Amino acid sequence: MKMPGHWLTTPWRRSAVAALAGALPVLAFPAPSLWWFAYVALVPWMMLARSAPTGKRAAYDGWAGGFGFMLAMHHWLLPSLHVFTLVIAALLGGLWAPWGRLVRHFLTGTGRRIAGAFFVLPSGWLLVELVRSWQGLGGPWGVLGASQWQVEPALRLASVGGVWLISFLIVAVNVAFAVLVVLPRSRVPALAALVASAAVTSAAWMWSPRPDADGQVRIAVVQPGVVDGPDSRFAREEQLTRRLAAQDVDLIVWGESSVGFDLGDRPDLAGRLATLSRETGADILVNVDARRSDKPGIYKSSVLVGPDGLTGDRYDKMRLVPFGEYIPARSLLGWATSVGKAAGEDRRRGSEQVVMDVGHGLKVGPMVCFESAFPDMSRHLAESGAEVLVAQSSTSSFQDSWAPEQHASLAALRAAETGRPMVHATLTGVSAVYGPEGQRVGAWLPTDASTAAVYDVPLATGVTPYVRYGDWPTHAALLILAAWCVVQGLRTVRLRRPAPAPHVPPARTAHGSPARPGR
CATH class of the missing domain: 1.10.1760 (Arp2/3 complex 21 kDa subunit ARPC3)
Known part of the structure; x- marks a missing residue:
């Protein structure tokens, strides 16, 4: 055709x-x-x-x-x-x-x-x-x-x-x-x-x-919606979190960049978070997007706060968004800042993933923003003992596009791959929660919602084949391509090999005996 x-x-x-x-x-x-x-x-x-x-x-x-x-x-x-x-x-x-x-x-x-x-x-x-x-x-x-x-x-x-x-x-x-x-x-x-x-x-x-069911936990997602300014955003998140008191939650998750100040520099904010933790009876996982007080540069970090203040558990984002959080080869491509909303200053990277104990014996593995798109990161957290995967995200710059729903859907794949439930908590939607087989838990929080929602998240044990064997389909694909290249190479060599010269029988005399060359 x-x-x-x-x-x-x-x-x-x-x-x-x-x-x-x-x-x-x-x-x-x-x-x-x-x-x-x-x-x-x-x-x-x-x-x-x-x-x-x-x-x-x-x-x-x-x-x-x-x-x-x-x-x-x-x-x-x-x-x-x-x-x-x-x-x-x-x-x-x-x-x-x-x-x-x-x-x-x-x-x-x-x-x-x-x-x-x-x-x-x-x-x-x-x-x-x-x-x-x-x-x-x-x-x-x-x-x-x-x-x-x-x-x-x-x-x-x-x-x-x-x-x-x-x-x-x-x-x-x-x-x-x-x-x-x-x-x-x-x-x-x-x-x-x-x-x-x-x-x-x-x-x-x-x-x-299939993952083996192992009880459930109650996790709350706080989604403040579109709020201008870090102080106003913090106040709105504080107000929504206070509504979770007496709801018997095990963990409260705020979205990416939910705190715009380094908590080491702002003990007042750290104290307000500790008060919220005591009132709700749950640790709070916030995300700090600010210049660090203990080292140079701006980091995006998942920070755990308990009833006594900062617990010391911290995860610094490792994989940054090109142009959004840093500019590759800034000396060559820095002009991108003049034609769009590219990062004016590169964020700094973390060095390793972290599994946090959030109390009640629950271990969570945090990721930040588009890190939830990387299968190897959630797989590593599952291997390291995380019982719940958490992604803190913000797609507030793309509210009226397909990006929020595309991002929220990725958590279903990560949950299914690892056999661990995943919580996708955002500042402005779409927030979503999935069970250990990738099934949706509760309703999505859309981009027009400013609320706090509680989810009964099923837990599971066991190891999926993907966690055990890793990215074997990509390895198999590379082997298939390599085998095809070898076959093609051998075929090319065979076609280019010169044909052998035709055999010419020696001349014979009239009596039928081979002729001898003259001297």
């Missing part, structure tokens, strides 16, 4: 179509949340790359599609970063250029090449997700598997192989549908791939270990 329209031969038109095709998968994420669309969303993009006249053009299709995907996924950054959002999307979109060539290579073949497409193309996509998940490139926001945050069978897959296993299967299903559309003669391997995907999901559903 060929892509219709000779107008696709114009490079810029073709690139525009590729960008639109690449943007389609974003509809599977919140806010649209058309989760089922993820399983066919890549088909138009792959059909376009397959129809490319050359491998180079297919690479451009991959790049343009990646640009469209990145821009659509991060479109809510435009009011803050302006033109720099386009620059970032263009740079990260280039990661899909090799994938576009792979699509053309595999989907224009037959037989073994088509069979290999169901392994190599998902592996190539996973490699792209792995590379762009590096914190310096923006982190794993918009990983394809994260679109399935509310699908129970997919969450079960996450407990086995993390969000990476979900991404692999989604791409494999897209490849199968693409083959059914453009290569009807290869429908047998395509149908086999669909059956295999269903079988893997069913096997995970039936045989993957």
